[in-house]
Amino acid sequence: MTTATTPNVQEDLQRIAKKWKDKPGSLIMVLHEVQERLGCVPRNVCLELAKLIDVPVARIYEVVTFYNYFKTEAPGKHILSVCTGTACHLKGASKVLESLSKELGIKEGESSADKEFHLQSVRCVGCCGMAPVVMVNGAIHGKLKPESSGKEIVAQYRGK
Amino acid sequence: MPHPTHWKGKELPNVLRRLFDVPGGHRLAVARQHGAYSTIGATLFDKSPFELIELVKDSGLRGRGGAGFPTGMKWSFVPRGTGKPVYLVINADEGEPGTFKDRLLMARDPHLLIEGMICTGWALGVRTAYIYVRGEMLPQIQALNHAIREAYDAGLLGENIAGSRYSLDIYVHRGAGAYICGEETALINSLEGYKGQPRLKPPFPAVSGAFANPTCVNNVETIMAVPWILTHGAKAYRRWGTDKSPGSKLFSIAGDIGRPGVYEIPLGMPMPEFFELAGGVVGELQGCIPGGSSAPVLNAEECAKAAMDYESLAGLKSMLGSGAVMPFNATRDPVAILRTLTRFYAHESCGQCTPCREGTGYAHRVLDQVAEGKGRDGDIDHVRDLADQFEWTTICPLATADAWPIKSFTGKFRPAFDAYLAKNPDRAKPRELTQLEPGAFM
Numbered sequence: 001m002t003t004a005t006t007p008n009v010q011e012d013l014q015r016i017a018k019k020w021k022d023k024p025g026s027l028i029m030v031l032h033e034v035q036e037r038l039g040c041v042p043r044n045v046c047l048e049l050a051k052l053i054d055v056p057v058a059r060i061y062e063v064v065t066f067y068n069y070f071k072t073e074a075p076g077k078h079i080l081s082v083c084t085g086t087a088c089h090l091k092g093a094s095k096v097l098e099s100l101s102k103e104l105g106i107k108e109g110e111s112s113a114d115k116e117f118h119l120q121s122v123r124c125v126g127c128c129g130m131a132p133v134v135m136v137n138g139a140i141h142g143k144l145k146p147e148s149s150g151k152e153i154v155a156q157y158r159g160k
Numbered sequence: 161m162p163h164p165t166h167w168k169g170k171e172l173p174n175v176l177r178r179l180f181d182v183p184g185g186h187r188l189a190v191a192r193q194h195g196a197y198s199t200i201g202a203t204l205f206d207k208s209p210f211e212l213i214e215l216v217k218d219s220g221l222r223g224r225g226g227a228g229f230p231t232g233m234k235w236s237f238v239p240r241g242t243g244k245p246v247y248l249v250i251n252a253d254e255g256e257p258g259t260f261k262d263r264l265l266m267a268r269d270p271h272l273l274i275e276g277m278i279c280t281g282w283a284l285g286v287r288t289a290y291i292y293v294r295g296e297m298l299p300q301i302q303a304l305n306h307a308i309r310e311a312y313d314a315g316l317l318g319e320n321i322a323g324s325r326y327s328l329d330i331y332v333h334r335g336a337g338a339y340i341c342g343e344e345t346a347l348i349n350s351l352e353g354y355k356g357q358p359r360l361k362p363p364f365p366a367v368s369g370a371f372a373n374p375t376c377v378n379n380v381e382t383i384m385a386v387p388w389i390l391t392h393g394a395k396a397y398r399r400w401g402t403d404k405s406p407g408s409k410l411f412s413i414a415g416d417i418g419r420p421g422v423y424e425i426p427l428g429m430p431m432p433e434f435f436e437l438a439g440g441v442v443g444e445l446q447g448c449i450p451g452g453s454s455a456p457v458l459n460a461e462e463c464a465k466a467a468m469d470y471e472s473l474a475g476l477k478s479m480l481g482s483g484a485v486m487p488f489n490a491t492r493d494p495v496a497i498l499r500t501l502t503r504f505y506a507h508e509s510c511g512q513c514t515p516c517r518e519g520t521g522y523a524h525r526v527l528d529q530v531a532e533g534k535g536r537d538g539d540i541d542h543v544r545d546l547a548d549q550f551e552w553t554t555i556c557p558l559a560t561a562d563a564w565p566i567k568s569f570t571g572k573f574r575p576a577f578d579a580y581l582a583k584n585p586d587r588a589k590p591r592e593l594t595q596l597e598p599g600a601f602m
Contacts, residue, residue: 024371027353028336032295066355066510068337069295085257086453087414089500090488123339123504124257124453125296128414128484129421138298 012037017052040071076111076118078157081135085124091131092146099150173400173408175388177424179269186303188310191271199387205324212283218394220406225379226482228470237366238284247375248289253335253342256452258484261410262380264422266300270307276383281328295335304332339508343556344377357512358556400426405469415486416442431466443489451481454561456568494573499531505562516559519550533583536591540570540577
């Protein structure tokens with residue numbers, strides 16, 4: 001099923017396509033800009049983009065689904081990424097995940113019913129010296145206390 | 161905590177960490193006060209590209225991304241006078257779990273990377289260079305873009321750099337979250353806007369890389385050592401380290417250690433001494449992953465013998481890799497560590513080669529069962545046998561990077577695995593294969 005994109009989104013897509021169309025190998029940069037604008041790269045947008053930048057939709061979709069960063073569905077407003085890299089694992093990442101999951105009443109990979117939070121685990125974010133780490137909308141929260149981390153982080157972002 | 165300047169009465173190397181503790185060091189004006197771009201001028205342009213390559217060869221600088229390949233030799237593979245453009249691509253897709261050195265370098269001293277790229281570009285005849293940065297590293301991308309703008313405004317990039325006849329443009333390309341893009345041919349595919357799946361070699365990137373043109377892919381840390389070598393000479397660089405592993409290297413240490421962080425030390429420092437420098441091991445040392453998650457683990461006796469250089473760790477059948485050191489103490493469960501590691505590799509397999517796509521996932525699912533107390537007799541030998549089968553049988557080394565931890569953990573900490581098997585009263589029964597169908601963890 002596809003739904004047409006709104007005129008507003010259309011305009012943005014055209015602007016982005018115009019900026020990158022003639023630069024070789026720019027598909028990933030295009031998708032970054034689209035996701036920055038829309039929060040995700042849904043199927044109907046892929047179809048639209050294919051026409052605008054003259055790249056087959058299969059090529060766009062394979063790239064969108066290959067890379068972890070690109071999403072086809074909009075996640076919750078605050079994205080909580082629990083690092084499960086080796087150092088964080090040693091310092092209790094699974095307890096951090098459990099604590100957040102309990103606090104929000106959702107499982108890993110889900111969004112809360114009010115779409116305020118999205119909980120996910122990610123591979124090493126490269127802040128091993130601060131383990132255990134949760135990344136919230138790109139900001140790093142490090143040296144967490146695994147058991148109380150859920151309450152503390154959710155309280156800090158709820159309603160903001 | 162500031163980086164220590166001395167250790168046991170000796171000054172620690174200062175090739176890469178010059179701006180680690182300088183506030184605002186990412187800005188051109190501040191960086192210049194600390195010697196940024198001092199090589200851009202007669203120091204660089206009076207040397208022929210050939211002389212510069214020889215100088216880097218003499219210094220013994222080796223690739224800091226993981227493989228440790230001699231940098232000067234890599235540069236000499238790039239053909240000249242083919243009429244095709246030569247590209248320089250900086251690999252800043254630092255994704256090996258435990259590694260966080262390039263992240264710090266790019267945030268604190270982006271101008272040193274640009275200076276190193278100008279030097280390298282001059283040596284290889286590059287007109288266009290790319291920095292491929294991991295997609296998650298937003299502050300670093302901002303710092304780099306800002307530094308590049310400053311350099312253009314100051315005439316240090318673009319046409320006729322610092323009044324010379326040399327011109328160079330640098331572009332930042334943002335990755336999108338795929339570990340495999342740290343492999344150079346996957347990185348090139350990603351740079352071209354494709355899925356990041358590795359290419360078969362040959363042809364090597366030096367002959368046919370980005371957009372089918374000669375391409376040199378180097379790690380951030382490698383390139384950032386070049387200006388220092390150019391200023392001080394190859395001999396000065398060789399005053400640190402060993403004959404085969406000369407110079408200094410950044411090590412990122414995390415895990416059960418007193419002061420986790422990034423340290424610049426001379427190569428060849430004994431591992432126990434490095435632990436001491438980083439605040440000492442917390443608790444009783446059980447083992448250590450010495451070079452990023454794919455490096456085979458060392459047990460406590462091996463750690464006592466090891467030194468932080470390429471040869472010493474290779475002698476212990478492990479590797480220096482990207483310099484990510486992860487000691488863990490006796491309270492940690494090796495089974496749980498290996499389970500997490502194999503989950504990572506199974507998730508990050510690009511899906512191109514069958515042994516890796518199927519093997520890494522299967523091995524992970526068996527280890528999952530073991531860790532949940534549902535292991536069967538023979539599971540551990542089965543996984544080790546599987547690892548033997550997917551080691552070195554694929555286009556790129558990702559499957560091998562999974563096989564090494566599997567074989568070293570199950571080999572060196574076997575009693576811990578057997579203890580998990582003993583928890584299952586039905587361990588003698590044959591396994592139903594349906595239990596190992598691909599899970600939903602992807």
